[in-house]
Amino acid sequence: MAEKVLQIRSLTAGFLTEKGFVKATDRVTLELDRGQTLCVVGESGSGKSVTAMSVMRLIDYAGGFIEDGEVLFSGSDLVKKKQQEMLKIRGNRITMIFQDPMSALNPVFTVGDQIAEALRIHKRMSKQAAWQASVEMLRRVGIPDPDMRAKQYPHEMSGGMCQRVVIAMALACNPELLIADEPTTALDVTVQAQILDLLRQLKQEFGMSILLITHDMGVAAEVADRIAVMYAGAVVEEGTVKEIFEQPRHPYTIGLLKSIPGLEGERGGELYTIKGVIPPISQLPSGCRFHPRCPHVMEICKQREPALLASPTGHKAACWLDEPGLKGAAEAETAASSHALKVTIGSKTEVTL
Ligand SMILES: Nc1ncnc2c1ncn2[C@@H]1O[C@H](COP(=O)(O)OP(=O)(O)OP(=O)(O)O)[C@@H](O)[C@H]1O
Numbered sequence: 001m002a003e004k005v006l007q008i009r010s011l012t013a014g015f016l017t018e019k020g021f022v023k024a025t026d027r028v029t030l031e032l033d034r035g036q037t038l039c040v041v042g043e044s045g046s047g048k049s050v051t052a053m054s055v056m057r058l059i060d061y062a063g064g065f066i067e068d069g070e071v072l073f074s075g076s077d078l079v080k081k082k083q084q085e086m087l088k089i090r091g092n093r094i095t096m097i098f099q100d101p102m103s104a105l106n107p108v109f110t111v112g113d114q115i116a117e118a119l120r121i122h123k124r125m126s127k128q129a130a131w132q133a134s135v136e137m138l139r140r141v142g143i144p145d146p147d148m149r150a151k152q153y154p155h156e157m158s159g160g161m162c163q164r165v166v167i168a169m170a171l172a173c174n175p176e177l178l179i180a181d182e183p184t185t186a187l188d189v190t191v192q193a194q195i196l197d198l199l200r201q202l203k204q205e206f207g208m209s210i211l212l213i214t215h216d217m218g219v220a221a222e223v224a225d226r227i228a229v230m231y232a233g234a235v236v237e238e239g240t241v242k243e244i245f246e247q248p249r250h251p252y253t254i255g256l257l258k259s260i261p262g263l264e265g266e267r268g269g270e271l272y273t274i275k276g277v278i279p280p281i282s283q284l285p286s287g288c289r290f291h292p293r294c295p296h297v298m299e300i301c302k303q304r305e306p307a308l309l310a311s312p313t314g315h316k317a318a319c320w321l322d323e324p325g326l327k328g329a330a331e332a333e334t335a336a337s338s339h340a341l342k343v344t345i346g347s348k349t350e351v352t353l
Pocket residue numbers: 015023024042043044045046047048049050051062063064215280281
């Protein structure tokens with residue numbers, strides 16, 4: 001069995017509002033093997049960032065809190081840690097990068113100084129050693145002329161270059177886990193691909209694990225080992241990239257795959273959209289949270305919540321269609337209602353939906 005760097009168990013986190021406690025994640029369970037990349041995908045508001053913020057215990061500072069569950073990092077529960085203890089972990093053993101690199105950088109310090117600062121705090125390096133290490137980090141993230149660049153301020157660099165600096169900062173302390181929340185969303189497509197390549201390469205070099213959050217299935221196809229699909233605060237499907245793309249089990253996942261833009265399907269280029277909107281988690285429907293939008297809804301879906309069940313290979317889905325006995329009827333329905341749609345993701349994965 002591979003060693004687990006992160007085990008999120010039944011994590012319920014949310015915010016105190018005028019209406020009381022409002023959940024943003026609902027019993028989220030996720031696991032990440034050491035050296036692997038887990039992508040968490042889902043529409044806006046599905047609870048991806050709140051999950052990440054909970055792992056970092058940054059949720060405490062965003063007006064929220066963890067109501068229940070465990071976040072085991074290398075076996076110890078971060079939920080039970082004091083913020084004082086988290087200071088030694090955050091920015092050191094677990095680091096995080098965000099969508100907007102500018103907001104992660106301080107405009108009044110040179111980028112070299114900012115990377116060096118992390119090393120001085122967490123690794124107690126001397127000023128000179130930290131500076132040298134930060135120039136070396138800039139080189140490793142593919143910044144040309146790192147000696148000169150280290151002396152520059154963030155505003156003197158492009159967005160893509162700044163994201164490289166942020167990655168250099170995040171990796172300087174050699175973290176066990178990197179959490180990346182939509183790290184390429186703000187960048188243009190070419191730069192996006194370069195940053196994804198860089199993350200893939202650095203994961204190998206540094207032997208770290210990555211939890212990557214994205215709403216983009218194409219990004220997940222590029223970098224993930226495993227993919228977890230979240231819907232309205234809950235994980236509805238989880239499996240290897242191959243399982244998710246070639247044998248998706250949850251109708252929500254199938255909908256997400258069908259709505260990947262820029263793919264040649266047999267539908268004349270028209271983009272598929274999942275009907276309806278994601279409900280606020282405070283107003284979840286009865287039964288399966290996806291049932292009002294599900295093209296295969298059955299009576300039981302309206303009444304009872306399906307459990308997230310694993311197949312023998314570990315591919316998990318929370319859907320009544322998987323229930324033996326219910327499956328036959330549903331398959332007949334599915335065959336009648338769906339047209340075959342072939343999509344190609346990048347150069348690797350071909351899926352028939
Ligand atoms: N500071 C906050 N106060 C109150 N509610 C919040 C706060 N931050 C997030 N939420 C709520 O928590 C839920 C989950 O939000 P979250 O940011 O985790 O979604 P997400 O999947 O990351 O979406 P996106 O793709 O838009 O980033 C949403 O309903 C959101 O409104």
